[in-house]
Amino acid sequence: MQSARYYKKEESGVARCILCPRQCKIKPSAFGYCGVRKNVGSVEAGAELVLPYYGMISAIAIDPVEKKPLYHFLPGSKTFSVGYVGCNMHCPFCQNYHISRNLGVPLEYVSAEELIARAKASGCPSIAHTYSEALIHLEYLEECMSLAKKNNIANLLVTNGFIEKDASAILLSLCDAVNVDIKAWDKAFYERELGGKLETVLAFVEAAVSAKVHVEATTLVIPGKNDDPEQTESISRFLAGLSADIPLHLSAYRPMYKYDLPATPASTIIKLKSIAGKNLKYVYEGNIYESSADTKCPKCGTVLVKRYGYNVKTIGLKGDFCANCGAKSPIITKFD
Ligand code: SF4
Structure with missing residues (x-):
């Protein structure tokens, strides 16, 4: 079983995972919140965190890079897209909840070498770690990204950005482009409803820009939850403070998983696009085709x-x- 990094051994065989700000205290035989990091230690022998889902892939597909969405990185190219299971947040509107909650999806073990060989054979210039949250598989990602670099394949990451700074620095040094979800500009909503932290996500975006990774951001706009124009204004102002060239994708929500709120009207996206467009040079609509x-x-x-x-x-x-x-x-x- 592959060993995990980013944890500390505590008393009574407890492992404290320090990969993301949840800092789960994991008892022997238990998994952390994300469902992919397990303590196989004991009270007597002490904690030992392992990765039962190391290299376990839930989906492989060849997608347009625009589907990630990344509009300013190799436009018109295809990307070899890879999905995992588990997540360290719990968004009630998750578009891929069957894999993020690991609801019995078939999994295939693919070693990092095999994954890179398949990506190379596909002819795609990039590999995208996408569909579910890849950060919680950081050890596997690091191995794949290092190998991709040696093979001149670009590393793309689609992520919630909810990770501790030290761990993110390692990944960002290997990444070529990221799309980060900024799910709202509301700390309470992030914590209560999504199980994340806005400040951690913003720090991840700042770190990606500092590491000279190509950055795009996405906000899924949900009626009554985060469609207040002040939130879009704040998100776009934050991004513009880093660079007005950062593309922002404003995507329309559709009912999914635990949310049955009506879909976001196109008029809302268009209004918010014009607000964000005062701060940013490139704002795109997602899930609507009005303009x-x-x-x-x-x-x-x-x-x-x-x-x-x-x-x-x-x-x-x-x-x-x-x-x-x-x-x-x-x-x-x-x-x-
Ligand atoms: S990565 Fe998983 S186990 Fe580790 S702190 Fe985050 S949710 Fe918990």
């Missing part, structure tokens, strides 16, 4: 990347510059 998802040059309005669903064409760039006005573009079109 264009094209990327335009903020200086002259030329379409740089044309999107029609997942049909994506880079048409207005000359190298890293707008082909019309010559303004520098933040879109990453090459990985080597």
Whole structure:
């Protein structure tokens, strides 16, 4: 059984996991909250944290990179997408609750070497760790990402950003692009309803930017929960404080898992997009198709990347510059 890192041995055989801010105190024979880190120690012998789900994969698919969503990293490319089980938060609107709660989904063991070999054979320029929360599988991720780097494959991470700083630094040093959920600008909502901490997520975003990882952010907009314009204003102001070039995806919620609130109206997303657009240069709608998802040059309005669903064409760039006005573009079109 693969050993876990990021834990401390406490009295009576208890393991205190320090990977995420939950800092679970795990008794012998028990799992931590995320359901993937287990104490196989005993009162007599002391704690021993292991990873019964090391390399256990719930899904592999080849997706458009835009589906993550990442709009400014190798637009129009496909990404070798990998999913796991478990989660360290408990969002009641989880879109993938069958895997995040590990509800009997079939799993396949794939070693890191095999995963990279499959990714390479797929011809995709990147691997995305996505679908469920990958951070809680940090040891496996680190092994896969290190191997991907050696094979010139880009490492993408789609995450809730709920991880302690020391552990995140290791991963971010291997990551090329991340999409981080900023699920709300409301500390109480984050803690009570989602089981996370807003300040930890914001620190993760800041650390990713400092580590020179390409960053995009997503907010799933839920009626009556986080659709207050002041929340979008605060999220966009925070991101703009790091860089006004960070893309923000505002996605419409649909009833799922424990939430049966009505779906977010398109008009809400459009209104919030215009609020965020005062602070950020690139704000995109998700799960609605009311207006264009094209990327335009903020200086002259030329379409740089044309999107029609997942049909994506880079048409207005000359190298890293707008082909019309010559303004520098933040879109990453090459990985080597
Ligand atoms: S990673 Fe899992 S076991 Fe560790 S503190 Fe977080 S929820 Fe608990």
